[in-house]
Amino acid sequence: MLQLTKRTEYGLLALVHLADREGAVASVREICERYPLPKRTVAEVLKDLQHAGLVDSTRGSSGGYTLARAPEQVTLGDVVRALEGAPPLTTCESPIVLKGGGCEVQPMCPIKSPIQRVRERLWQMLEHTTLRSLVSSGPHVSLGAPGAVESN
């Protein structure tokens, strides 16, 4: 389907939160207190983002996550790649060789290369959408002073 997964949404929300925190660590609990999201799943997503090198983690009682790069350096494409894996758009032309030998239509397929062009343009779009642009545009109600509020 032509749709982002919830995992990707969770990841984006978490990253936006981290970007707001400007380098301060933010725990999963903190994120889930700000947005009504399933805590465990968000934790899973953050872990994946950590593996992808998009966030750094610190363990221990006052641990949490921080952005690993500046918000300008993180793109929607990075997040999708980290959380949804391979980006094939069609079943052929996926980077990894697929079991079964791939698509039988391939040798005579008239739509393969046009579709690939579409895919490339789509990914260009995703790569050009930075976390910074997400943070600065939306309605995005401001937090209180960093580290001050968060009543719960």
Added chain:
Amino acid sequence: MLQLTKRTEYGLLALVHLADREGAVASVREICERYPLPKRTVAEVLKDLQHAGLVDSTRGSSGGYTLARAPEQVTLGDVVRALEGAPPLTTCESPIVLKGGGCEVQPMCPIKSPIQRVRERLWQMLEHTTLRSLVSSGPHVSLGAPGAVESN
């Protein structure tokens, strides 16, 4: 997932074939003899395309499908809409009201409107990719004279 379904691929291949036929009817059997595709599923897809008004059907022993519009008038977006239904990209902002009241994050969601902009650009892209451009670009081995070859 950010990926087209097989149904959409089948639909595109079928439409390309119909475009080649230039107004002549083509049966599901004929299409599946040209491309190694599961006959029944392709039939199902064609039926959906018919409901969406993209193809016309004629029943009976020498029946089949024909393009309902010129190849320039059919876009990738039309096909996706016909075969994958609603195009939300996120779970909020889908045209229909969803059960459960929709996303709880919505009132404070910082990524909603940026994501929608991405969605719009994506669909612009899909709407600007016509069936004609698919037919004329790919490797697309030419058929014999229309109605002549097709040995099987």
Added chain:
DNA sequence: TCCAAAGCGCACCCAAAAGGTGCTAATTGC
């Protein structure tokens, strides 16, 4: 020293979607 709060890892379950099939009509040319 101990405990609570956080992340880590893995496996597992449940629901939804995608892909595909069975079967039975209805239509139409030969």
Added chain:
DNA sequence: GCAATTAGCACCTTTTGGGTGCGCTTTGGA
């Protein structure tokens, strides 16, 4: 009438996505 074709609907199977259970490790602070 017969064979080829589309129409309609229901059903199954596999895959994917979303979400949890449970125990472990790390670390700061009471």
